[in-house]
Amino acid sequence: MSEHLHFDPATMDPRAVYRLLVGSVVPRPIGWASTASGAGVANLAPFSFFTVVCVAPPMISLTIMRKADGSEKHTLKNARATGDFCFNVVTLPVWKQMVDSANGFPEDDSEFSETGLTPIPGLRVRAPRVKEAPIHFECRLERVIELGPKRQALMIGEVVHIDVDPGVMTDGYMTCASSIRSAASTASSMRRSVTSSSARSTTAVRASAVLTPRLQEGPHDHALLLPHIVRCRRQ
Numbered sequence: 113m114s115e116h117l118h119f120d121p122a123t124m125d126p127r128a129v130y131r132l133l134v135g136s137v138v139p140r141p142i143g144w145a146s147t148a149s150g151a152g153v154a155n156l157a158p159f160s161f162f163t164v165v166c167v168a169p170p171m172i173s174l175t176i177m178r179k180a181d182g183s184e185k186h187t188l189k190n191a192r193a194t195g196d197f198c199f200n201v202v203t204l205p206v207w208k209q210m211v212d213s214a215n216g217f218p219e220d221d222s223e224f225s226e227t228g229l230t231p232i233p234g235l236r237v238r239a240p241r242v243k244e245a246p247i248h249f250e251c252r253l254e255r256v257i258e259l260g261p262k263r264q265a266l267m268i269g270e271v272v273h274i275d276v277d278p279g280v281m282t283d284g285y286m287t288c289a290s291s292i293r294s295a296a297s298t299a300s301s302m303r304r305s306v307t308s309s310s311a312r313s314t315t316a317v318r319a320s321a322v323l324t325p326r327l328q329e330g331p332h333d334h335a336l337l338l339p340h341i342v343r344c345r346r347q
């Protein structure tokens with residue numbers, strides 16, 4: 113085996129550190145956080161730094177970086193203002209809308225109307241849900257932990273309600289599998305392991321791509337993100 117390369121994050125360009133992190137922590141599913149502003153504007157933004165952090169009670173976390181000017185993103189501002197948010201799993205049919213929803217719209221513009229997605233009321237929270245998403249986690253804001261000198265936010269929500277489209281469930285099991293590819297080599301090995309390990313898996317491994325670094329927020333490249341979307345096959 114070749115000798116490892118050594119990196120000291122403290123001395124590196126943050127963009128290079130970002131590439132090492134996101135290229136190593138895969139697969140990384142993408143979901144939408146939907147929130148309502150204090151004034152009632154429905155907000156939507158995609159996040160991939162998201163995971164399950166507790167099961168009893170159920171909790172998920174999102175990592176929300178600050179904008180280039182150091183201000184908080186609307187998702188975090190809204191969740192702090194209303195005390196809740198919804199997390200919606202993104203699937204292949206809506207990947208273009210997902211990418212478009214990441215472009216920084218003004219606070220009084222709703223990404224729902226900008227992208228043509230449909231807001232539906234939350235059942236237990238003020239935050240709207242995304243009708244086109246098959247899974248909604250309705251969350252009460254549990255806490256926000258600020259990390260590092262730039263006070264990046266780890267936002268934790270307690271899941272108080274879960275809505276699932278029955279089309280992505282079979283016999284009580286989720287049949288919506290995520291596959292996120294970051295390199296050609298992992299893509300082919302994933303294809304082999306998925307095929308052999310789970311007949312129920314609906315994962316479709318597609319061509320690989322490296323997620324564009326997004327430390328400098330700007331227009332997002334659809335083609336680069338396509339392979340990073342959760343694919344759900346309806347039963």
Ligand SMILES: Cc1cc2nc3c(=O)[nH]c(=O)nc-3n(C[C@H](O)[C@H](O)[C@H](O)COP(=O)(O)O)c2cc1C
Pocket residue numbers: 142155156157158159160161162175176177178184185186187188210211213214215216217326329332337
């Ligand atoms: C696929 C994808 C994943 C993203 N993941 C994150 C993330 O995990 N954390 C983050 O702060 N921004 C992430 N972004 C960028 C936000 O979606 C973007 O900054 C958005 O404009 C924030 O919207 P808001 O101000 O309405 O909250 C991601 C963007 C894309 C396209």
